[in-house]
Amino acid sequence: MEALEIFLSINFWAAALRIASPLIFGVLGALICERAGVLNLGIEGIFVAGAMAGWMAVWLGAGLWGGVAVAAFAGAFFGLVHAILTIPLGLSQHVSGLGVTMLATSASYFTYRTALPDVSSPPRIVPFQPLDIPFLSDLPFVGPVLFQQTAMTWLAIILVGVVWWVLNRTPLGLAIRAVGDNPDAVDAQGLSVYGLRIGAVVVGSSLMALGGAFLTMSAFDAFFFGMINGRGWIAIALVIFASWRPGKALLGALLFGAFDAFQVRLQTQVGAFVPSQIFLMAPYILSIIALVLLARGADYPRALLKPWFKGQR
Secondary structure (H helix, E strand, O other): OHHHHHHHOHHHHHHHHHHHHHHHHHHHHHHHHHHOOOOOOOHHHHHHHHHHHHHHHHHOOOOHHHHHHHHHHHHHHHHHHHHHHHOOOOOOHHHHHHHHHHHHHHHHHHHHHHHOOOOOOOOOOOOOOOOOOOOHHHOOOHHHHHOOOOHHHHHHHHHHHHHHHHHHHOHHHHHHHHHHHOHHHHHHOOOOHHHHHHHHHHHHHHHHHHHHHHHHHHHOOOOOOOOOOOHHHHHHHHHHHOOOOHHHHHHHHHHHHHHHHHHHHHHHHHOOOOOHHHHHHHHHHHHHHHHHHHOOOOOOOOOOOOOOOOOOO
């Protein structure tokens, strides 16, 4: 019964949303890329680059929102590298993405070590603080869960609605979805397949980087090696779980956040009898099970992973 009582805890659901926030950024970014027909496996490295760039910008005095902008720019840069390699040059999206992950991760660690060669522990910054919205924060249950999160969590939630609206209610979104399904038809309409795909990958990569920035500027107050801990790969899996839909992407991120928050609390109750590694594996195992059960028959973009060259059929 004590384990079931966890689900009735306000702190549990607040933690689940907090854990889900960086995943929401990552899933939205990957979803935009894949809707345009490009798989971006550089997401793990882009998370690292966003975390390091945003934190260092704040540490150097850029301010919190300045750090967010710097992180987004870093993500856009590595997204542009991936886009150029895979779209006009037509190289393997798998190989390019993994290469970007290694490049972004190594460049981030190198920059950190170069800037702070003699530092044994990372310098601390003042991160985003939980918002305290009058009246709303005092609402039973909903107040502590929703209205005492940081501004970046709210940014992630708002972006879900923005991405949904752009993809489903605007000509630009229609063009992005079309270029991921039938680029020849888009080209026949006089639109630039290369331009749409490159733009989607750059914007998507910017959002991915914000997931990393959330960790150093909202969840924690410093950058340290290994802090991403596979969140980028989880985001890639959650895109499939979401069937490339922003609303389901939010649900998938919250589901993983709940799994992770649950294992932490369950570990404190029965950790003496069960190896801790079992609890650490649990969110990933449950996510795989959910992916297998709920993502069967997903309507994936038809041109995903398929290179396109103008004039070729």
